[in-house]
Each structure stands twice: as structure tokens, then as C-alpha cells.
Amino acid sequence: MSINERIGILTGGGDCPGLNAAIRAVVRRASMDGTEVLGVKNGWRGLIEDQIEPLTRFSVTGILPRGGTILGTSRLNPFKDQALLEQLEANWKKYNLGALIVVGGEGTLSAALDLWRERGLPVVCIPKTIDNDICGTDFTFGFDTAVTIVTDAVDRLHSTAESHHRVMIIEVMGRHTGWIAAYGGIAGGADVVLVPEHPFKLSKVCDLLLKRQAQGRTFSIIVVAEDAHPHAEEDFLNAEQNTQIYKHEQLGGIGNILAQEIEGRTGLEARVTKLGYVQRGGSPTPFDRVLATRLGIKAYEMTQAREWGRMAAVQGNRITSVPLAEAVGHLKKLDEEIFRVAEVFFG
């Protein structure tokens, strides 16, 4: 007999591969105890607007390999407006939820923490994002799939770059951290990796490209994270470019500017590939499926142990739980050791 006979689950923020694996794991583990699971649609919006429906082991059949989320998602923050909060609490009561499992990135987890702290609502969280930028957990699911997609792209771009003797620039996601760029760059054998944690000097990048050319290496691969910035000493972006590229809600465009600058400064021909949402789409890798499944089961068990205001996490290869307060508030920046590994292969 379960402690909480009815729990809810929602997915918020940007989608990522592995969300369905986590939903399935929660439902399957809950069904062992006879716990009812309600699926809240479209992130917090579903709880505010009463978009809620039961999930059974039959409704989660076949979703393990599917990308995206069968529940839908949104970036709506319930703290935007007092009226939204009241609606959310009214529906929470209406459905008599014993707990809510919130699957999200930084924004969604912050709102979950506030609901627990300020309103006493019993929440348990699961971290997700392709960006791998959540503190308290070594990895988030979605990241391995994104890195696999970036690696495949870099592999493919090598052959066309080589044939045409070009500088190939691949712009990747990651929001304010360089995890995807660094892992994708190392795995794909990039000649330069530019990340937000290390502002770059374009003069150095150009020197390196010309040196490669002089050595007879007639093509180069640059992986650039969407939020990579020029070093303050060599900022070549004008105000308009700055506002265009570094919009928090939708970053992107540094790759195109880099290509123009590199062509102008070196005379080498440059091309850009912006991988965009391809990095977030499609089927999760086995690693992400297993991680999401383990975190889903842990989160369900946390609801039964009444571990409120905490997040399921992976540390080393152990599944554990950490206070949500440790996970939100700041981002997990790219590990210096990883960047140093990438740097060995620059040039």
C-alpha cells in the first residue's frame, strides 16, 4: 500500500530526449504499489488550467524510445502572477494530489522549490536538459543524446570541409555553459572549441587556422557554443550584434559572425552549420534512457519517503537525492578538466 495514493507528474521548460523514459518509469514503479499517477499537461500550465489526465501502464506503453514528452511542456512560471498560483493550488486540491513530480531544468526546478518553501506543496524533482548545467547531479538526461548528434554532425562535416579546404564552424546549444560544445568537440575531433566559460581571442583563433594551413592541413573544424563571447580585450561585436546574439530566451548567431570575421581576417573560406533544435529532437541514447529510468524510479520512491523539496540525482554512478536549494540558483559550469582535454587538440 502506498503512502501517497495519488501523485502527479509534469514536464516543464525545453523538451529533451529521455522525458518519456522518466514518465514511464514513474508510472511503472507506482503501479507496483497501486499508486495512481496523474499526468499534468504542458508544464505548470496544466495545473493552472486544469489539463490533467490519468496515466496508466498502458498509456505509457511504447514511449521509451520516443523523443519529446507525451505530456507536452511550456515555460510558464506560476509565480508570474498571484492569480496563477491560486488556480494552481485550487487544482492541486481538486485532484487531491499527495505529491507532484516535477521534471525540469533550472527555471522549472526554481519554481518547484518556491512552491515547496513558500506554499508547502509536496514536490520532488527530476533534472533534465540537453545543456547538462544543473548543479547537484553529474549528468542530466538529454545531454548524451545531444552530444551524440553533435558528434555525428562533426564527423560528417569533416569530409566536406576536407574536400573544399574550408573552415567549418558548427554552432551548438548549451545556453550559458559549454558542456555540449566541449564534449561534442572532443568526441568529434574539433580543432577549436569556443565556450562561454572561456572568452576567446579571435586573433588567436585566426593564427591557429593560418598555422594549420601553413602546415598543409587545409581544413579546420570549429565548434562554438551559442553563448561563447569574445574576450573583452578583443571585442569585435557591435551593439546590434551583441543584442541579436545573446538574447537569453533565444541565443544564436555567433557562428555566422565568426565566419565573416575569419574570412575577412585570414582569407580562408568559412562555412557555418547551426545545429539548432536537431540537438533536442528524436530518440534518446541508451545512456539517457537508463539514466531517465533510474531517476524516475528514484523520484517515485522519494514521494513515498516524503523527501519533499529534493531532487533525484546521479553522482558517480549512484542514484541519490539532493536538496533542491543546492540544485538551483546557479548553473553548473563546464568542468575545467574537460576544457583542458579539449584544448590539447586545438590547432
Ligand code: F6P
Ligand atoms: O535549455 C535547453 C535549450 O535547448 C538551450 O540549449 C537553448 O538555448 C534553449 O533551450 C532554446 O530554448 P527554446 O526552446 O525556448 O527556444
